[in-house]
Amino acid sequence: MLRQANTGVAVYGSDQSAASSAGMVLRTEKLRKFFHSGSQEIVPLDGIDFSIDRGEMVAIVGPSGAGKSTFLHLMAALDTPTSGAVYFAGNSLQSFSEMELAEYRNRAVGFVWQRHHLLPDFTAAENVAMPLLVRGQALSQALRVAADWLGEVGLGERAGQRAGSLSGGEQQRVAIARALVNQPVLLLADEPTGDLDERSAEGIFELIERLHRSHHLTSILATHNLSLARRTERVLALERGKLAPGAEVLAGAVVHAGRPESSGVRTPGERVNLV
Ligand SMILES: Nc1ncnc2c1ncn2[C@@H]1O[C@H](COP(=O)(O)OP(=O)(O)O)[C@@H](O)[C@H]1O
Numbered sequence: 285m286l287r288q289a290n291t292g293v294a295v296y297g298s299d300q301s302a303a304s305s306a307g308m309v310l311r312t313e314k315l316r317k318f319f320h321s322g323s324q325e326i327v328p329l330d331g332i333d334f335s336i337d338r339g340e341m342v343a344i345v346g347p348s349g350a351g352k353s354t355f356l357h358l359m360a361a362l363d364t365p366t367s368g369a370v371y372f373a374g375n376s377l378q379s380f381s382e383m384e385l386a387e388y389r390n391r392a393v394g395f396v397w398q399r400h401h402l403l404p405d406f407t408a409a410e411n412v413a414m415p416l417l418v419r420g421q422a423l424s425q426a427l428r429v430a431a432d433w434l435g436e437v438g439l440g441e442r443a444g445q446r447a448g449s450l451s452g453g454e455q456q457r458v459a460i461a462r463a464l465v466n467q468p469v470l471l472l473a474d475e476p477t478g479d480l481d482e483r484s485a486e487g488i489f490e491l492i493e494r495l496h497r498s499h500h501l502t503s504i505l506a507t508h509n510l511s512l513a514r515r516t517e518r519v520l521a522l523e524r525g526k527l528a529p530g531a532e533v534l535a536g537a538v539v540h541a542g543r544p545e546s547s548g549v550r551t552p553g554e555r556v557n558l559v
């Protein structure tokens with residue numbers, strides 16, 4: 285445990301007090317990211333102010349190339365901003381040492397990619413165990429924990445199967461188990477259903493919803509899929525470098541039933557999430 289949040293709760297997810305206490309988990313401030321492509325400057329993120337409270341599930345929608353992956357990568361400390369800041373539990377990631385960043389990536393964040401990035405020649409259990417091994421856990425213990433997680437994602441019988449021989453939907457389940465095996469606070473999922481057929485996509489989304497609730501996660505999903513996005517508590521649209529309520533994108537969206545007090549799409553200023 286390298287840091288304590290401002291609130292005094294432990295930053296990392298294995299501490300259950302962190303998982304159950306209320307409050308802001310992550311915040312971005314004037315977040316900007318520029319890329320240079322030849323003589324052209326690409327500005328996918330042009331001053332993003334965003335925050336998410338513990339236990340919330342937010343969808344980020346936007347056309348391809350809008351900057352959804354870039355945004356998730358900055359929040360996961362997989363990339364650094366051109367300017368602005370990301371705060372996790374009140375601490376700026378920029379103030380973290382390399383070791384603290386490595387621990388943040390390994391312990392605080394679970395990241396799910398559109399393409400699962402499993403090691404195809406390793407078994408499902410070995411893939412799920414990988415973040416535990418990185419953390420220094422013994423192989424036998426790590427494989428036991430991994431087997432439990434595979435049970436939780438509905439693949440208890442497949443622990444010993446080569447990851448490369450699983451179906452696309454099954455591979456994504458393994459990737460989700462791997463993302464959560466360290467019990468992170470934050471789940472960041474980058475188009476987790478993007479490569480799947482409709483039925484598998486629905487199954488993966490339901491799994492994420494279930495795990496989000498049962499593990500008290502704080503989840504941010506980037507997705508193209510508006511019918512899945514509108515099932516989250518809050519939808520934000522990323523376009524031309526800015527983040528705005530997703531109401532226009534979802535025009536006519538049916539309100540998510542989980543939050544009767546809310547329209548599911550908040551207006552600017554209603555909460556701290558947007559400027
Ligand atoms: N490493 C990079 N170098 C140059 N341009 C990049 C890089 N990463 C992303 N981009 C550009 O930034 C924009 C946003 O990309 P991305 O975040 O992947 O969008 P999305 O995930 O919404 O499709 C795109 O125009 C993309 O080409």
Ligand SMILES: [Mg+2]
Nearest residue numbers: 352353354474
């Ligand atoms: Mg992307």
